[in-house]
Amino acid sequence: MKMNKAKRKVAVAPVDEFPPGERVEIKVGKISIAVFNVKGEYFAIFGICPHQSAPLSRGRLQGTVVCNEHTNWEKEWAHDGEVLVCPGHAMEFDLRTGKAFGYGMKLRTYDVIVEDDWVTVIL
């Protein structure tokens, strides 16, 4: 039987106190989640780097270089402003998907909604 667990919501900040370019770190028990406002769009991603445990909420947001069949195997700058770079040793994560660039792994991402004018993360 499938359990229908109610999802837990965490109100992070009032919308007008969480403008583009800002970020917060939330801790729910032992779990750390990094939340970003990138040009008006909210992202939430698991907050601890799997490499050496650095806090991803402190990572810079940059672009990265891609090279694949879509770029005809030429290097191209891509994902500008949406690549979270770990402040430990620069592992890169796609904020939209949690996917680690160049690794077969992905961090958990969380939905973020605005509810009653509060930015709210759904766990």
Add this chain to the structure above:
Amino acid sequence: MANSKDSIEVKRVEAAFNPVQDQDLDIYGEELRKYTIVDVDVHVDDTLQNMLPYMDGHFGKRLEAVLTADFMGEPHNSLRNMIAHVSWLGAAYDKHPRAKLATKEDLLDRMEYGIIDYSILFPSELLPIGYLPDPKWAASLASAYNEYMVDAYSNVAGVKIAIVVSPKSVEHAVIEIEKYASNSDVVTVSIPDVGVNPPLGDKKYWPIYEAAEACNLPVSLHGIEALIHDNYPLRVAHFPTLMQVHSMGFPFTSMLQVMSVVCEGVPVRYPNLKFCVMEAGITWVPFIMHRLDTAYRQYRTELPALEAQPSEYISKWYWGTHELEKLPKKGDLSKLLDLYQGHDTTMWASDWPHLERDLIAGLMYYDLDDEVRAKILGKNAIEFYGITT
């Protein structure tokens, strides 16, 4: 998985423009407090302008010329940048959090935080002196570095110093070793091993080993990631990216130097001299031991000075863990230590504050017996460097 009883904490944060350090992590709790932790590879600001007051005559003038030259806008006219990093400048798109040079205050702050009990200071700027073509220029820089470091960092609680010698200037190296032998804060002789030709087992270097053994100072080999030169073990040819030269350049050089020192019989000639290798990782150590043993069976007559298999000598070497490889399973480090008998010879090293610096979390990831962890974090280094706690 979060459950509804978990506490919730929301904190506004900013992007870090300095690399995260161990004290920035909150994963350790009290766990580390029971260990004496020695960081055996620490770098402080040794840029060349610090050497200027210690250099007289024409070498002083030469250094002044270096310091006023313009090298692509890089700060401090770094010797490393002049002959090394410019090759790959910008290739990583500044992805890495920029590593600042650590001032003395930075070092003291880090020590004061209480995770690290002892720091062994190694050169950064002086690491290319194994390569500099003029032996006297290299010797002059080494002398200035040693004077500066001893002036600046002697009698600082928990701080120990590696003096540097140029393998190009053997007589001068012996003088430097003897000069600092009685300073209890000087705990090792560092030989920058990249670009050293012939490799370090050659008889021309033996006076360095004789002096180090007589002064009871262990020898530490420390590489550097890049030099503009074509010949192995000088490294640009065949290494089009910094990633390649950084990851493999260190262990390639270290393998060459360990092989040379052992196969030329240095451990037989100087049985009480201890060696260690810095900044080359450790996964290659069993490889070279067993590879050389296999060849030794057939070619032993080429190495008549040896009284045992190469692995028996290599198993007595010490190893700084940086850059500690992340092996797939938590039990893998223990297996690796078994393969090279490294429980008593492996020493935790961070390479702080350089951008590749290891965090203690990298070691704590592995399952190890507590006693083995205590040895790697500090006890082995205390033994190797003869630190009186």
